[in-house]
Amino acid sequence: MAQVFIIGRVTADFELQISSNKNSYVRFGLAENIGYGEASKTQYYQVWAWETDAKHLVKRKVKQGSLIWVSGSIELEEYTRQDGESKDKRLKVKLDNWDYVASGKDNTGKETEPKEATSPPTEHMLPGGEINGDKENMPD
Template identity: 30%
Template structure:
C-alpha cells in the first residue's frame, strides 16, 4: 500500500509551534494550494497539516504567512466529537519533510534569535598557578628516550 503526499502552497498564517505535555514540539498549520485549472476557473484548496519534533521547529523558525513551502508526508484520518456531540472525521497531512521553494526575496529570515549560545572560548588550563601554552610542550626536556634494542616493550 502507498500513502505519500507531496504538496506545494502558501502558508495561510504564521506558524506557531506548541509543546505537548511531554515536551514534544508540534505544529498544526494549513497551506493554500491552487488547482490546475484555466485562469477563469481558478480554485484554491486549503489543506490542514501537522508536523512533529524537528520538522515542526524547522517550519516554525524559518517560514511565515504567505510564504511558499513544499511538504512531503502522508494522509491520516482521526475521528472526534464536535461541541454539539456530532461525530466528525478530520483529514490532515502529517509532514515528514519541508522544503523552501521560493526565491530569496520570498524566504525572509525570522527576527527571533536562535535558542543556542556560543560556547566559551577555550583557554589553556593553568598548572600550579603557572600559565603555559601548547607550544611549551614542543621541547622534550626531562624526557629520556627508551631504547628498544632488546625487543621488550617498556610497559
C-alpha cells in the same frame, strides 16, 4: 500509508507548541491552488510537524504566505466545526520533509538578487579531460 507532495502557501503564522507528552510540534494550514482561471479552486490541508521538523520550520521563519513544498503521509480526519454541531472531514498531513519553493523573492516578499552562476567545470574536473565536440567523437 498514502504519501503526498504539496506545493502551497502557509495560511497563518504559527508558533512552536508543546504536547501533553512534552513533544514539540507545529500545526498549520497549507493552501494549494488547483487549476486555472474560472476553473481554479483552492484545496486546504492541515499540516502537523513534530520535534526536529517543527523546530526547523520555526527556525527558518516559515510564516503566513510562505510558499513551501511538503511531503508526508495523509489521514482523513473527522472534526466538529466551530459551531459545535456540524461534522466535517479534513485532510491531515504528517510532515516528512519540506523546503521553501524558489520564487525569486525572499521570506519578506522582496525581490532577491539572482545568485551568481557557478563557473563552468575546468579540465581537471571532467573525467578524461575536456572533449571538443567539433574535433572528437563523444565517448560511448
